[in-house]
Amino acid sequence: MKRRDFVKLGSASAFAATSRLPGQMPMGGPASPAPPETGKADVTLRIAPVTVELAPDRILSTIGYNGTSPGPVLRMREGKPVTVDVINETDTPELVHWHGMLIPADVDGVEEQGTPFVPPQGRRRYQFTPNPAGSRWYHSHAMAYADLHKGSFTGQFGFVHIDSGSDPGQYDQELFLAIRDWEPFFTSSMEDDDEEGQNDPQLEKPAVLNTDPNGLEVNSMTYSINDKSLGAGEPIRVKEGQRVLFHLLNASAIENRRIALGGHKFKIIALDGNPVPTPQVVETVFLGAGERVDAVVEMNQPGVWVLGAPEDAIRTAGLGVIVEYANQHRQPQWIKPSSLLWDYTRFSAPEGNRPPPDQTIDMIFEKIPGGSGKFNTFLINGKPYPHENEFVLKQGLRYRLVYRNRTDDAHPMHLHRHQVELVEINGKKTYGIVKDTVVVPYFGRAAVEFVANQPGLSLFHCHIQQHMDYGFKALFRYKDM
Template sequence: MVGIDKGMDRRSFLATAGAALTSTALHAAVRKTRAVTGPAKADHTLRIAPTRLEIAPGVVIDTIAYNGQVPGPLLRLREGVPVTIDVTNNSPVPEIVHWHGLAIDSLNDGAVEEGSPMIPVGATHRYQFTPNPTGTRWYHTHAMAMDNLAAGAYTGQAGFLIVEGKKQAGHEGHYDQEINLAVRHWEPSFVPMVDMLREQSANVPQTNGSDVGYKYATMNAHMLGAGEPLRVKKGQRVLMRLLNASATENVVLALPGHTFKIIAMDGNVVPNPKSVEVLSLAVAERVDAIVEMNSPGVWVLGSTLEKSRQMGLGIVVEYAGQKGAPVWKDPAPVEWDYSIFANPTKAADPDETFVLTFRDNGHKMDSKFDVWTINNRSWPDIDPLVVQKGKRYRMVFRNGSGDQHPMHLHRHTFEVTQIGKTQLSGLMKDVINVMPLQSVAVDFVANNPGDTLMHCHQQLHMDYGFMQLIKYAG
């Protein structure tokens, strides 16, 4: 069943919901979710509800979260083993959960554009699917926020989802400790673009309209220096799973005195594991990295931007037997390059190519924010891309703007085949960050029939038109 009446687009739905949470218009817009079927008891349960977090002494955040925690509960699933997850919505607005990176059906994927139902206030919805593929996936809200910065991805609704199987993603033998770290930004506010340009940022903003700025940042539930440090021992191999669960902010991270051996991206084994001192995570990207603990001391794992660390974006790493103030050392400047983790060979030719140009189309809808377009069309007034099952398709992302765009494809994994003039193959992802004025090509095989959403994962861009559906012919 579809969660929104066909006559009401997602943007209009959120405007109605925000204006009158208890109105008859809201309840007309949200249809009843499917009845809970299958086993009487679900394999996992999640409760979406208001939550109060103390991210540092005296710093309290009121947000919406899963089971009262940020990140939400770690879900470990088995590849190919069907699972049921009951989600109860005790938040004040209709909600939905997207199972990011899984090749599942459109109804359970968790996007209203594909036909997934919204979960009404007070209702429980059962998601049923067979997890695939293995690797570091995650789950998060896929609700619109528009100009409500207390909704959607601006809240704490995100959690790790690990799919385990016989071919677990690239963990290269043993590791002594596993650490999952999710980046979050808190207390968002509207900031004119001209003000953003005056400050160094991990993002490169446009010069008109408004952007979103933040007051605090955390790794998991605490700001840098608050909460418990990561405790390690000399000689350990630590598997770090790093997730950028921010609504709009790309981040660059380092751990002085150490390197990250990147073995998987977005949960998928990289063809060419490499050790780097600095790693970049666009919104929604994940990295699996092995860190050799061979530099005893007390260190800061955090943002390479001083202002971001002052906001809280970091965590202390403490070796056994070591004490003292945590140390930060600026790494040497370096440009992030996806291609070093890929094969340097040309990918297979596609059956068809879609060239997609992204631009900012200025202010509309009486909003502080700009509307985004794909080939001069903006959601929902944009025709779908039509594909045929079994064929290989290339999407050429041409960024005609001054913003970075982390492009996400639902329900499929794509192969990165060209960045600028550099051809590559073998690098499989579900999010790719397209830099300002850059062109990036990705290929996917149409092997999972059903409506499929493609969009920029920055909440602000997605809300204001930066989405397009892919439909299977026939």
């Protein structure tokens, strides 16, 4: 039985506005030796056990940064080198990945690229130059497999905001909100809501579907925004007439998610930290695992509202937060959005010219139900990881990657150490949308382009932890490495 056939049980500071195309991104440069540990670091992250009080009657234990989960919001300046000390107070080797940054492979925080582990009860110091400007984030990149207490199943995540110094500051409040699920468990009963946000043709749907029993997948029934479930903690307090800038992150290890704010609309100004060519107003924001969305909301509906998941079961299980206007004392209101559709092409520039790719690489995604014993196996071009020398880049060339998703899940695909331009989604062309993570619709197709200007190893993978663990990744390398 397929996954979708089951039924689920149960403050203000600078915002970056610089815009670059993939071929114009600054290069991270070659891998550099570890710097000597002298002097005080700009940032210190301690990896250690923490407790998270989602609600007064719901306290859980996990691993976090600096005593909290999410970890601290880190402010960095674009182009200004930083030193980071990572201290691991656990008994497990760890990795901290700087998601969306263009930095050398040895500090990107990925085992497959050669980043050293932070040893148990040990420490490492890294130096890098943060870029590009915009909303980035940091998180564990350790593998988990069948251990739901490792990797991104833990509370090891946090925001990084890289300031460009050129933000006009056209907002009154700035908020960092991470969508999160907790207490994961294995199940054969899963529900996907992907079809509610897609009405495009299923260009990659196989003529004959695999009807083998699905392997165990990871689910959750406990949710929060940041560290509080809906109804717990302090509300977001606003005033009528304010413009609020929301930095939204899907920090889930498990699922893509939607979010809406009753009575209000979001003006989308950036995707994955990169300004969109055409800002648009939407009712519902969709975020694949690992994606970020920056949106401005005009506070023009006085009252007390719920910002949360449109799905009743998910929202009432915690995925929400109350937004309260000044001098308003009412029961929180929830209004379901009239549409759940999300379409990247809405934020595209008008049709334009771009140089043709020097090379096109097809990447076919498939799932073998139960291919890894109890779990599913995921394939790229017929094989699980590793892919020896299949994806070899030549520096300076422009590449088109065509993602052909022949599975019944929507996959958030992330290419490390590069920014890509989305050029097509399910047959519709787009221009100027620059991202680091792209959700490929179930049975759908997407195409991205980038210039190979980041020498070194670069991991490509689905950002759902279990999918990555069981084969859904590949390593890009540069020629002559």
